Amino acid sequence: MRHSRTGAPVKSRRWGAVLAVVCVLAVLAAAVYWWAMLRPSSAAGSDVPRTSSASAEGQTGEAHTHGDVVREPTPEPVDDSLRGKAQRAVAAMSMQERVGQLIMAPLYAGTDPSALYDLIANQHVGSVLIIGNWWSGTAGVRQATDVLQSYAPADNRLLMTTDQEGGLVQHLQGPGFDTMPTAVDQGAMSTDVLRQSAAVWGSQLNQAGINVDLAPVVGTVTVDRGSNAPIGALYRDFGLDAQGNANHAIAFIEGMRDAGVRSAIKHYPGLGAVTGNTDFTADGIVDATTTLDGEEIAAFNAAIDADPGMVMMSLATYQRIDPNNPAAFSSTLIDGYLRGTVGYDGVITSDSLSAAALGGFDPREIGVRFVDAGADLACIGAADYVQPILDGLNERAASDQAFAEKVTRSAIRVMTLKYEMGLAQ
Structure with a gap:
């Protein structure tokens, strides 16, 4: 087995570094998880408005994802007034x-x-x-x-x-x-x-x-x-x-x-x-x-x-x-x-x-x-x-x-x- 100049085994030091990285990643993952669970959800009725870019995208008729939430496009309301019906007929x-x-x-x-x-x-x-x-x-x-x-x-x-x-x-x-x-x-x-x-x-x-x-x-x-x-x-x-x-x-x-x-x-x-x-x-x-x-x-x-x-x-x-x-x-x-x-x-x-x-x-x-x-x-x-x-x-x-x-x-x-x-x- 090789030793460093200080006398510590090289392989042991590498395993210690790996374990340290794993611990850091675990802490970050836990933080992301709890942030996702606790943040307000606009899909669940939040008053937070969409950004202008999201609104513009919603007009294309495509579904979009925000985090883990899939947002369906909001359908345009149909004008069922007499005037609205007439406009569609004439169109x-x-x-x-x-x-x-x-x-x-x-x-x-x-x-x-x-x-x-x-x-x-x-x-x-x-x-x-x-x-x-x-x-x-x-x-x-x-x-x-x-x-x-x-x-x-x-x-x-x-x-x-x-x-x-x-x-x-x-x-x-x-x-x-x-x-x-x-x-x-x-x-x-x-x-x-x-x-x-x-x-x-x-x-x-x-x-x-x-x-x-x-x-x-x-x-x-x-x-x-x-x-x-x-x-x-x-x-x-x-x-x-x-x-x-x-x-x-x-x-x-x-x-x-x-x-x-x-x-x-x-x-x-x-x-x-x-x-x-x-x-x-x-x-x-x-x-x-x-x-x-x-x-x-x-x-x-x-x-x-x-x-x-x-x-x-x-x-x-x-x-x-x-x-x-x-x-x-x-x-x-x-x-x-x-x-x-x-x-x-x-x-x-x-x-x-x-x-x-x-x-x-x-x-x-x-x-x-x-x-x-x-x-x-x-x-x-x-x-x-x-x-x-x-x-x-x-x-x-x-x-x-x-x-x-x-x-x-x-x-x-x-x-x-x-x-x-x-x-x-």
């Missing part, structure tokens, strides 16, 4: 399908529903206007609306609309439909009686397959009634002051909703101060008095609080709001005031975009101007305008990303209403 649509949701195509009395087959089944039109003098009663109208609904996807049915105001504006008549009094006569009712009456009229529309009534008129006549061709001369307003008109509009909206039918208040911000009827002329349709802080527009805003299904834009021009554009094309009025100041984020539809008031515009540009201003659902009264408006919207959306985003936002608003009404799944 799954092509741009052409989104554009189709922004079109309300007309079906006139006496026209076979098959005339709209291609528009609904192949071009994705999502709404229909039942227009003209239908004398076939609830059963006859229901036969047509059922056929139209059969052309639409089962999970995205049609908004089926009509103008059923009362008096001279009642498109659906015959067995099962009451003869509705004029709006002026409705204004003479108490609001409780009007709500009850509107529920009856709404139930008749429901039986006929109509789910949106393009009524009531909320405008306040501020000129001589006889000279006010679109409203006063036809007894289409409630015949009251602005506050009374608002209260009766709310009663009408609520009565229709009681029967499962939504309403569209019209014609924002009011046709009570013009002389020309925008349906038939481009003359006398400039309003020189209505303002954003006046009683007349306040009546509409009060009716909006009753949650109508839609707000319908006027085709008149309002000098003291936006002298350069009809209301339906005014971003000042729609995006700036109605969306921004009032805070309305529901569906904005139009008075008929094929009306004489817009006769100076290229049909392919009409829908583009309307949606570009912040509105959504293009109501079209003339069948030959539908295809040009569709084509114009599709062409602009394909070439202009900012406009395509507006189309998407509008489609989401329309689909949100459909989910709310049980038309979409």
